[in-house]
Amino acid sequence: MRIAEFARATGFPVDTLRYYEKIGLIDPPLRDSAGHRIYGAAELRWAEFLHRLRTTGMSISEMLAYARARAEGDATAPERAEMLRAHRAEVAARVAELQDCLSVLDTKIATYEAMMSAKRGPDHARSDTRDPGRARPQAAE
Amino acid sequence: MRIAEFARATGFPVDTLRYYEKIGLIDPPLRDSAGHRIYGAAELRWAEFLHRLRTTGMSISEMLAYARARAEGDATAPERAEMLRAHRAEVAARVAELQDCLSVLDTKIATYEAMMSAKRGPDHARSDTRDPGRARPQAAE
DNA sequence: GCTTGACCTGGAGTACACTCCAGCCCCTAG
DNA sequence: CTAGGGGCTGGAGTGTACTCCAGGTCAAGC
Structure with a gap:
């Protein structure tokens, strides 16, 4: 090929x-x-x-x-196995970290969704918070 | 601060x-x-x-x-929510990809371990490993 | 014979995300 | 009152991993 x-x-x-x-x-x-x-x-x-x-x-x-x-051949097999084990551990840690971040993202997305449905929700609370800058109290960032 | x-x-x-x-x-x-x-x-x-x-x-x-x-304020909330959703999907895909790679690594590691224990002799398990606690020939965790 | 397309080499250039100064200012502790 | 530590700016430099030529060779088809 x-x-x-x-x-x-x-x-x-x-x-x-x-x-x-x-x-x-x-x-x-x-x-x-x-x-x-x-x-x-x-x-x-x-x-x-x-x-x-x-x-x-x-x-x-x-x-x-x-x-x-x-x-270098078979003699380095233990060395290579060890490299892969170490790398495997890093990847597993990375996966755990990403999963952690995923749940943070989910929370954030849920916050946005709550915010948006509140805005057009049954209670029609239009507050017109037009605030160019960072003076908003806690909101999704 | x-x-x-x-x-x-x-x-x-x-x-x-x-x-x-x-x-x-x-x-x-x-x-x-x-x-x-x-x-x-x-x-x-x-x-x-x-x-x-x-x-x-x-x-x-x-x-x-x-x-x-x-x-730009609250008006962009839907846009931001969408960005996060898209990003979330990417991260989830990445996690899946990594998990896939993890299983490949595990297979590879198991192959090395089988190789190494074969070389030492199947019923003559010597403990010359510089990796205490992980000498069992089996697929890694 | 000529064009086209895939491949060749060595080397320069790019994208990304920092990271590291030099030279300066300010505050506090001894 | 001075030494040390932290912070400031603008700009240059770094590391990683490619990515992209320019200019050339080769084989096949028209």
């Missing part, structure tokens, strides 16, 4: 793939007679995993450390 | 607070006689909310759009 198809398959743009190769995140693939990169299944699996790591917020330097360990 | 304490309270570095003020994300606070910024409870609430937005990955330009709408 050539680079355009590989880009489609992995979700990385072509330029990013070449960039990753340049910095050592992806091994230089085979080339065809024209000098074009030819990717195989193993490259695809690795790039897909890289994409996961990136999605979960792993930095390039961390991915590089992992890639370098991987290149 | 002065800027150092405000920074501690909000989690934003001092420089970031001044930067946010410069770009219009935070309103210019009152000043004391020496020209130092003095922040109050309203500012704190807003900055804390901004911190949530940032934590959930909202870009500065989006936060700015929200802040500008907020500055």
